[in-house]
Amino acid sequence: MSTTTTAPQKKFRSYVPDNTTMPEFTLRAVLLGLVLTVILLPTLILACAPA
């Protein structure tokens, strides 16, 4: 399992701990993701389709 631990300890701990609060599902993050979808989609299709 992956994550942030010291070498001798193999117990899983995520990079941002469970009890930490920080901005996550913000308008700018979602909008950026949607813009990326629209930009990347045609590129991916055009690259894959004719092959």
Added chain:
Amino acid sequence: MTIAATYPAAVIGMAVLRLMKGSILEENIARTVGSIGESVAAGAIFTIPAFVISGAWPVFDFEHAYWKSSILMLVGGVLGILFVTLLRRVMVEDPELPFPESVAASQIHIAGQQGSRAAKILFGNMGFAGVIYLLGQFNLFTASRDFIVRVGSLGSSFVRMGRSATSPKLPAGAITTVSAPQISPAYLGVGYIIGPRLASLNFAGGVIAWGLLVPLILFLGGPTLVAQFAPAGTTLPDTTFWTGQAVAVWSFIVRPIAVGGMLVGACYTLFRMRKSLGSGMARAVSDLKKSAAAHADTARTERDLNAKFVFSGLLVVLISMVFLYKSYADAWVPGMVAAVVMIIVGFFFAAVSGNLVGLIGSSNNPISGLTLAALMIAALLMVLMGVSGIHGIAAVLGVAAVVCISSAVAGEMLQDLKVGHILGGTPSKMQIGDFMGVTVASFALLPVLLLLNQANINSGGMGFGDRQLSAPQAGLMAMLARGIVGGEMAWPLIVVGILMGFALIMIEVKSPMLFAVGMYLPLETTFAIFLGGMIRWVTDKIRDSKNFNDAQKARVENAGVLTASGFIAGEALMGIVIAVFKYKQWPLPVIFQHPSAISGFIVLVILAIVMIRVPLASAGSPDEPAPPTAIM
């Protein structure tokens, strides 16, 4: 194989959000939303053109196709998300699944935060891999190379079918081809992360396909192939003819055998996942009884979408699919059966797809193979219910399209959820983001497909199915749907593949599915992944011989994963750039018209040296404290 959108989405999202002082969890959301559309695109390009090629959709324009195809994509995407929501926890925590591409993507975000030695290794190798990939595209070396191999000699080779000297002879002899490993930093990186055992198992399938089956079939069938397919009067065809025959034998004989093996492999994977699947479903059912307050009390990083929402969503999808499939099959009972089969097969294949992504990454997920298996199940049912002709073909392709998109979305989403698991993202927020990404992708995709189709027609072609726009996977789906519904399927190939799958289980192969996938994928790909696994093996051996302490070993392991991650991401980013050049038909620089094989070998050696030396040089001194480490 598809181009992984995860890395461009991760790098661009990170760069933009860093300018706005965004958090790492915002980067996680932007990457999740930005990359899920790729899987909808992959699923759509494998199946939507099949409706056109098979004649099920005689008119393919905006007015006739937009809503039909957008709804298929949306339903497939939504199903994938709902299924993975039920399975997320048990799969991301499975210690047997290394999730190579999730580790790579998470390292990009983490290195961006640390801005230290880790960032230097990751981004340095990303640039290095990008340059190597570009040099391959510019013909400094040949990234792919096939070698011609004689199997006997046509005209003089034979197999005597008896013990005496007078027994009849079976004429034999042919020429086959064998691919060298693709010189791809990304595949080497995937092999490095999954390690030598899984990489070898995957490559073993390729060895059986190209080292046993293709040469064997060509050796015994060579004289017949020449008689049937060589130009009239030719008795000794040239190597171009044989190269074509070798590819045809692999595509139309060996790959169906691999699909038979994948059918058994998928069932066996599900059998081995039975406890995980059972506990995932049990947890989802128990969540149904939870109050809203209890749901909110769940730890942030363990909070999925509410199970009531998931099961209600599945019910709505099922009912709407009954109506859609009824319109395809032109009868209620087949429509209902198709919808139920689609839900059941879709759920199990989503689990198998997630398992494969956990083993070898989303870029190597054999979605078209899974879809062919689903298509065969749906087609057999249609034949049993007496639905034939164009209605039968449309219903079969309708089931295949939804299962294909659902499996692709499930794999990509699970890959992203694993990244979120490593980073500490909130699953329910990622799942909502995935809904948004899938919706936008579903409604934005068809115009791109129409554009491709129309551009081909405008240049004198016939649209999808034309030589210049063959859409090979979609063509295969259309051919199989027509073949099974029309009673022309070569079932013995599937049956021997199924028997091969059982044999693999009997000899306790760790993953029969991964072996069959190795037969299905191109040899140059599995070969390159295998080399990546071998490079990891060499690195580990040298590390162990140096008497490093635990902290030094952890630093070597970290640096190895970062180097491999940089290789994967660098090639993916440059792959997008090259795709734009190819679409625009902008000429690429050509360094050599005919690069020598030596140059490719030298580049491969340089890549291997970097992958071995960078981690070992990062061991540091024994008295340095142990670093934070990415443990898989």
